[in-house]
Amino acid sequence: MRGDEWAMFKMTIVPRFGDADALGHINNTVAALWFETARRPIFELFCPDLVFSIGTFPFILAHADYDFVGELFFRHEVEIRTGIARIGTKSFTIRHEAWQEGRLGVKGNAVVACYDFASKRTVPVPDDKRALLAAHLIVDADI
Amino acid sequence: MRGDEWAMFKMTIVPRFGDADALGHINNTVAALWFETARRPIFELFCPDLVFSIGTFPFILAHADYDFVGELFFRHEVEIRTGIARIGTKSFTIRHEAWQEGRLGVKGNAVVACYDFASKRTVPVPDDKRALLAAHLIVDADI
Amino acid sequence: MRGDEWAMFKMTIVPRFGDADALGHINNTVAALWFETARRPIFELFCPDLVFSIGTFPFILAHADYDFVGELFFRHEVEIRTGIARIGTKSFTIRHEAWQEGRLGVKGNAVVACYDFASKRTVPVPDDKRALLAAHLIVDADI
Amino acid sequence: MRGDEWAMFKMTIVPRFGDADALGHINNTVAALWFETARRPIFELFCPDLVFSIGTFPFILAHADYDFVGELFFRHEVEIRTGIARIGTKSFTIRHEAWQEGRLGVKGNAVVACYDFASKRTVPVPDDKRALLAAHLIVDADI
Numbered sequence: 001m002r003g004d005e006w007a008m009f010k011m012t013i014v015p016r017f018g019d020a021d022a023l024g025h026i027n028n029t030v031a032a033l034w035f036e037t038a039r040r041p042i043f044e045l046f047c048p049d050l051v052f053s054i055g056t057f058p059f060i061l062a063h064a065d066y067d068f069v070g071e072l073f074f075r076h077e078v079e080i081r082t083g084i085a086r087i088g089t090k091s092f093t094i095r096h097e098a099w100q101e102g103r104l105g106v107k108g109n110a111v112v113a114c115y116d117f118a119s120k121r122t123v124p125v126p127d128d129k130r131a132l133l134a135a136h137l138i139v140d141a142d143i
Numbered sequence: 144m145r146g147d148e149w150a151m152f153k154m155t156i157v158p159r160f161g162d163a164d165a166l167g168h169i170n171n172t173v174a175a176l177w178f179e180t181a182r183r184p185i186f187e188l189f190c191p192d193l194v195f196s197i198g199t200f201p202f203i204l205a206h207a208d209y210d211f212v213g214e215l216f217f218r219h220e221v222e223i224r225t226g227i228a229r230i231g232t233k234s235f236t237i238r239h240e241a242w243q244e245g246r247l248g249v250k251g252n253a254v255v256a257c258y259d260f261a262s263k264r265t266v267p268v269p270d271d272k273r274a275l276l277a278a279h280l281i282v283d284a285d286i
Numbered sequence: 287m288r289g290d291e292w293a294m295f296k297m298t299i300v301p302r303f304g305d306a307d308a309l310g311h312i313n314n315t316v317a318a319l320w321f322e323t324a325r326r327p328i329f330e331l332f333c334p335d336l337v338f339s340i341g342t343f344p345f346i347l348a349h350a351d352y353d354f355v356g357e358l359f360f361r362h363e364v365e366i367r368t369g370i371a372r373i374g375t376k377s378f379t380i381r382h383e384a385w386q387e388g389r390l391g392v393k394g395n396a397v398v399a400c401y402d403f404a405s406k407r408t409v410p411v412p413d414d415k416r417a418l419l420a421a422h423l424i425v426d427a428d429i
Numbered sequence: 430m431r432g433d434e435w436a437m438f439k440m441t442i443v444p445r446f447g448d449a450d451a452l453g454h455i456n457n458t459v460a461a462l463w464f465e466t467a468r469r470p471i472f473e474l475f476c477p478d479l480v481f482s483i484g485t486f487p488f489i490l491a492h493a494d495y496d497f498v499g500e501l502f503f504r505h506e507v508e509i510r511t512g513i514a515r516i517g518t519k520s521f522t523i524r525h526e527a528w529q530e531g532r533l534g535v536k537g538n539a540v541v542a543c544y545d546f547a548s549k550r551t552v553p554v555p556d557d558k559r560a561l562l563a564a565h566l567i568v569d570a571d572i
Contacts, residue, residue, distance in 0.1 A: 014440065016466040018170030022217065023340055023403075027161030028347045029322060032315040037445040050504035054309055061314045065351035074165065075479035117309075157297065159323040166483055166546075171490045172461040179458060180302040193361035197452055204457045208494035218336035260452075304456030308503065313447030360451065 001081045001097050001107075005139045009082040011038045013098075015074045026072035031106045032064065035096040038080040039110065042094060045132045054117050058129075062091060063111035072098065072105035083138040090114055090122045092133055144224045144240050144250075148282045152225040154181045156241075158217045169215035174249045175207065178239040181223040182253065185237060188275045197260050201272075205234060206254035215241065215248035226281040233257055233265045235276055287367045287383050287393075291425045295368040297324045299384075301360045312358035317392045318350065321382040324366040325396065328380060331418045340403050344415075348377065349397035358384065358391035369424040376400055376408045378419055430510045430526050430536075434568045438511040440467045442527075444503045455501035460535045461493065464525040467509040468539065471523060474561045483546050487558075491520065492540035501527065501534035512567040519543055519551045521562055 001008065013034050021027040043050060046058045072078060079099045086093040091113040098106040113122045114129075125133070144151065156177050164170040186193060189201045215221060222242045229236040234256040241249040256265045257272075268276070287294065299320050307313040329336060332344045358364060365385045372379040377399040384392040402409045411419070430437065442463050450456040472479060475487045501507060508528045515522040520542040527535040542551045543558075554562070 011443065014466055014469060016172075016462060017468070017472065018164045018172055018462075018465060020165045021161045022163045022165065022167045022338060023343055024165045027322075028350060029159075029161055029315070029318040032318045033445060033447075036313075036315055036447055037443055039446070040443060043446065052308060052503075057309055061354055063351070063353050064314060065349070067349050068347055154300065157323055157326060159319060160325070160329065161319075161322060165481060166486055170465075171493060172458070172465055175458040175461045176302060176304075179304055179456075180300055182303070183300060186303065195360075195451060200452055204497055206494070206496050207457060208492070210492050211490055302458075304450045304458055306451045307447045308449045308451065308453045310451045315445075315447055 001083060001095065001138065003081070003083070006083065007136050008138075009038065009041045009136065011040075011080045011082070013037070013078040013080055015072070015076075015078060017074055020074045024073065026074070026078075026105070028066065028068060031066050031068075031098060031108065034078065034080055034098060035064075035066075035082075035108060035110065038082045038096055039094060041082070042112075042133075046129055057117055058114060059112045060115045061110060062113045064108065066106055066108040068106055070103050070105045072100050076100050078105070082136075084133045084136045085109060085138055087125065087130055087133050087137065090124055092125060095138055144226060144238065144281065146224070146226070149226065150279050151281075152181065152184045152279065154183075154223045154225070156180070156221040156223055158215070158219075158221060160217055163217045167216065169217070169248070171209065171211060174209050174211075174241060174251065177221065177223055177241060178207075178209075178225075178251060178253065181225045181239055182237060184225070185255075185276075189272055200260055201257060202255045203258045204253060205256045207251065209249055209251040211249055213246050213248045215243050219243050221248070225279075227276045227279045228252060228281055230268060230273055230276050230280065233267055235268060238281055287369060287381065287424060289367070289369070292369065293422050294424075295324065295327045295422065297326075297366045297368070299323070299364040299366055301358070301362075301364060303360055306360045310359065312360070312391070314352065314354060317352050317354075317384060317394065320364065320366055320384060321350075321368075321394060321396065324368045324382055325380060327368070328398075328419075332415055343403055344400060345398045346401045347396060348399045350394065352392055352394040354392055356389050356391045358386050362386050364391070368422075370419050370422045371395060371424055373411065373416055373419050373423065376410055378411060381424055430512060430524065430567060432510070432512070435512065436565050437567075438467065438470045438565065440469075440509045440511070442466070442507040442509055444501070444505075444507060446503055449503045453502065455503070455534070457495065457497060460495050460497075460527060460537065463507065463509055463527060464493075464511075464537060464539065467511045467525055468523060470511070471541075471562075475558055486546055487543060488541045489544045490539060491542045493537065495535055495537040497535055499532050499534045501529050505529050507534070511565075513562045513565045514538060514567055516554065516559055516562050516566065519553055521554060524567055
């Protein structure tokens with residue numbers, strides 16, 4: 001994922017000793033934690049003060065996937081790169097990648113559905129949020 | 144911890160592969176997860192249907208400690224033994240132990256303070272709950 | 287997932303209070319922990335005593351995905367149902383489902399590649415393991 | 430904890446949405462993860478390249494405790510402050526504090542014992558490491 005033509009989100013993660021498993025590799029479940037942490041700026045697009053309640057929470061996570069393409073280790077920092085891969089009618093797809101020492105370790109997607117918790121129904125992506133998301137739309141994302 | 148003379152809570156835990164760290168031992172942070180899981184019957188004493196809201200939640204965790212006295216491994220199940228070590232005026236102490244293959248791996252305490260979230264103040268342990276807790280009071284607990 | 291015609295693996299999980307997030311739902315990242323815990327019998331097919339070392343570890347996780355199809359809560363136990371959805375040349379796919387009170391909450395797949403850590407290369411699924419996996423092959427799995 | 434007269438370690442943590450529990454507070458188990466992450470510079474004093482093996486790993490965690498003195502939330506970053514509270518013959522004590530928006534949320538200690546994994550025995554803190562630790566000794570630490 002390269003961000004030359006669009007606004008990529010970057011976050012540096014310091015691995016924890018226990019994130020590595022008995023093989024010395026960062027355990028697969030840790031990617032789920034890192035990617036959720038890296039979705040903070042997406043939360044902020046929808047709710048700038050990050051004060052949520054059930055009544056105002058704007059979306060749900062419908063799907064997540066992870067491709068484990070390289071080993072990751074405790075000893076180096078990890079950079080999480082995040083962008084928007086797709087903006088649909090009622091949902092959008094967030095793309096995440098975890099890089100360490102110039103090598104890609106994990107890539108994955110999170111599909112977020114806009115949701116009204118009061119009626120328990122999906123709702124359209126609001127137009128103002130659609131515009132905010134579009135600034136982070138990955139150029140040439142292959143879904 | 145032996146439960147001959149009082150009602151010990153027991154829970155069996157199946158370790159997860161990633162619970163073991165690069166040394167092959169269950170990582171210290173996992174004990175915090177296991178012991179919180181094992182506090183479920185204490186939650187049920189205070190709220191039998193386990194439906195909580197901020198307005199009705201009865202307590203807060205004020206302190207937790209862990210003594211790591213033996214190695215624990217992925218390959219065997221773990222038994223968590225739980226009892227009440229102390230019942231004070233506004234708080235009580237829960238004692239937990241993690242056993243594997245007849246050996247103690249971790250022991251620790253959780254100090255729970257009864258709390259009124261509306262007024263943000265500690266409150267006395269209710270008399271009816273005090274009686275429920277007393278049935279699980281460890282005989283000869285050394286605080 | 288129904289196991290009438292094949293040998294389904296079942297595991298009961300007791301949710302932890304902190305598994306639920308600020309919306310009162312089990313957080314998405316918890317499914318990754320539960321499903322890895324539920325892969326224990328698959329590990330045992332490959333290594334019955336569960337004593338692993340880097341030299342003998344038989345596979346790597348290449349992919350994981352999760353569909354969050356229903357809400358899950360702290361207050362009830364969760365049943366994880368696990369089977370084999372596909373057996374390929376060098377990899378196989380494990381299917382997991384998380385059920386609570388008769389409702390499906392999360393379903394997902396883990397793609398496991400047989401791997402030789404010494405040569406850092408994928409290797410064929412051994413014939414004896416292929417037969418063991420086949421006993422748990424889901425009838426009518428839709429990949 | 431103030432670091433005017435000694436070298437305090439500081440690390441900034443970005444909370445994850447799921448770190449907050451159903452009450453909207455960061456769950457107690459998260460402090461264990463944060464404090465272990467913040468021990469990275471202590472690991473580096475003992476092993477600058479952070480490449481560990483069982484044969485060379487220098488210590489074990491013997492004890493950890495946590496005092497939960499204030500609420501912590503998802504919406505703000507957290508600063509972990511770390512120093513050395515005690516240097517003994519065969520062990521030393523690390524002090525951690527988690528601060529958010531100028532308020533202390535959690536404070537705690539980790540007692541680390543120097544250990545020879547080959548002989549499975551505790552060993553004295555090496556003199557050269559003792560000197561490195563001393564530079565981070567908290568002035569007026571109350572054990």
